[in-house]
Amino acid sequence: xxxxxxxxxxxxxxxxxxxxxxxxxxxxxARSGGAVPNAADIQQVYDHFRVGDAVPSLExxxxxxxxxxxxxxxxxxxxxPRVSPSEHGMLHAIAAAQQDRIDIxxxxxxxxxxxxxxxWALAPVRGLATIFRMAGLVLPDRQTRxxxxxxxxxxxxWLVGSPTLH
Numbered sequence: 001x002x003x004x005x006x007x008x009x010x011x012x013x014x015x016x017x018x019x020x021x022x023x024x025x026x027x028x029x030a031r032s033g034g035a036v037p038n039a040a041d042i043q044q045v046y047d048h049f050r051v052g053d054a055v056p057s058l059e060x061x062x063x064x065x066x067x068x069x070x071x072x073x074x075x076x077x078x079x080x081p082r083v084s085p086s087e088h089g090m091l092h093a094i095a096a097a098q099q100d101r102i103d104i105x106x107x108x109x110x111x112x113x114x115x116x117x118x119x120w121a122l123a124p125v126r127g128l129a130t131i132f133r134m135a136g137l138v139l140p141d142r143q144t145r146x147x148x149x150x151x152x153x154x155x156x157x158w159l160v161g162s163p164t165l166h
Contacts (some may be wrong), residue, residue, distance in 0.1 A: 010088070010142075017070075019091055021049055022128075024150035026090060027078040029058050037078060054131040060092035060124035068117030086112070088105045088142070095139040 012020060024048060028037045046052045065073065073086035083091075089108050096104035105112075105125055109118035132139065 007051060010083055015083070015091075016138075016140055018132055018139045019152055021046075021051070021137060022091065022094060022114070022132070022139065023083065023087055024078050025055070025058055026062070026087070027075055027080075029055075029062050030075045031077060049137065050135040051131050051137060054128045055163065057124035057128035057131070061121055061128070063119045064117055064124070065112065068114060069112050069119070070111045070114055073112055093125060094129050095141040097125045098133050098139055099141065102126070 015023065025042055028042050032039065043052060043055055046055050048090065073089075074084035075082055075086065076082060089111065093105040093108040096102070096108070102122060106118050106122060109121045109125075115120060129139075
């Protein structure tokens with residue numbers, strides 16, 4: 001692992017190929033308003049890794065966050081070498097879903113989504129996790145550090161263009 005400024009954080013180059021692919025796709029889809037990478041680029045990269053069928057699941061997850069999140073998540077740009085605590089949480093949820101530990105995945109999603117949103121997220125998360133697993137892209141189960149839910153729940157507003165997705 002690479003040293004970092006925040007305790008327990010990890011840099012993108014230290015992640016497995018499966019984790020990097022998921023994070024890149026999630027970031028790219030979440031920030032789809034930009035010119036590069038565009039939807040065709042994302043599909044092409046995912047197709048190259050034999051997980052092109054996971055793109056609609058990725059889109060569904062982002063749509064659920066956009067429509068139901070009670071707490072902002074920090075999503076970096078696709079080329080950023082740092083992984084945010086929110087992105088760590090997403091990796092943890094996908095890894096749990098790959099291991100059929102749906103209760104852990106749901107619990108992770110409830111830190112950002114209301115219970116109904118967490119329920120809605122489970123189907124696309126399970127689909128994405130299965131597609132990745134079938135392609136041999138298994139995400140390791142890294143323990144994420146817990147964060148202060150009181151602090152994040154108080155985050156009711158943020159600037160447009162901030163590094164968060166809501």
